[in-house]
Amino acid sequence: MLASLLIVFREVIEAGLIIGIVLAATQSVAHRGLWVGVGITGGIVGACIVAGFAEQLAGLFQGSGQELFNAGILIIAVLMLAWHNVWMAGHGKQMANEMRQMGAEVSLGQKTLTALAIVVGVAVLREGSEVVLFLYGIAAQGGQSTASLLAGGGLGLMAGAVVSALMYFGLLTIPARRMFSVTSGLITLLAAGMASQAVLFLQQGGYFEFMTATLWDTSWLLPESGITGRMLHTLVGYTDAPNGAQLVVYVLTLLTIRLLMRLVHGKKSLPDALASSTS
């Protein structure tokens, strides 16, 4: 029971942390609950489909179908997160601040919410398909232990949801005027971490095989297998033994998103940004 609790907890927390950040980033946006709900539902349905076709998927691309699929959906998530951040830097910040002062909910349009719903869907899909395969295996085996394993899975789901909710409410305690910088920072790190993980999947699939040498190993200090290591892995892309290509892509993703955000908005004061955008 403990084993199944831990597995489900681990997967739920990885998707849950991402959902928590998305919810915090869209705190004052109207209809965000609906879109996040759509993302979660779509992710669960997708997870079942992926789990059901695991064998066929794995067989594609000379046996690298699974790795390419994982890398592909991670890259989609990275693009969506980057686009959300850049869009928010351009339009969202002032809009959100003005509307917040008026005490109204912001209707940012469906664009950026669609992107975030896709991110949520992808996160749930990736972690969910593993949970589905695991639970299906338990159910298929039958026997006396099935009930207790499923109960463990249920408890793991709840525990993961609680930790994710704690993080979300923790983020909500951040003062409103700082909220934008904090959530956009978190989303940038999230995107960079996903990009570097996509690199690892591509390398596992036999593509993108350059700079594969391990740069350093901090598993003695903070192992990725531990709960802290795993949470940091999800949130900021921590890995205890990164390779060169992973680091390069991580840094490039960070810099690209920050640069694009600066380009559309600028870190300077509003008059400066207006002056540069009208000139």
Place this chain on the structure above:
Amino acid sequence: MCRMKALKYLAIAAVAAFGVSSALADEGAIPLSLKDHKFTPVEIHVKANVANVLALTNADDTAEEFDSTSLKVEKVVASHSSGNVRLRPLAPGRYPFMGEYHADTAQGVVIAE
């Protein structure tokens, strides 16, 4: 249901189109099998500092995820199917792995030397 079937055929057709199957392991791949949620062999010796490939065959009725944080590999292998696990060039040492869905019995270790 109909759509599911169509998807399935599409997937099978795609496999056929690529003319390859995961059953065809890379040359020089090290065989590793999983039966009754136990790996054979339990200890795999590989040369250090060169890339290696494990050809994992899952003979069980349930899917398994080959999982190793030290090897940086997560790979799902469906029931009665096989898949390749690519290992990066490893520094000499021990790298434990497990079948995540049956971690109490499915344990093994790669030893790079």
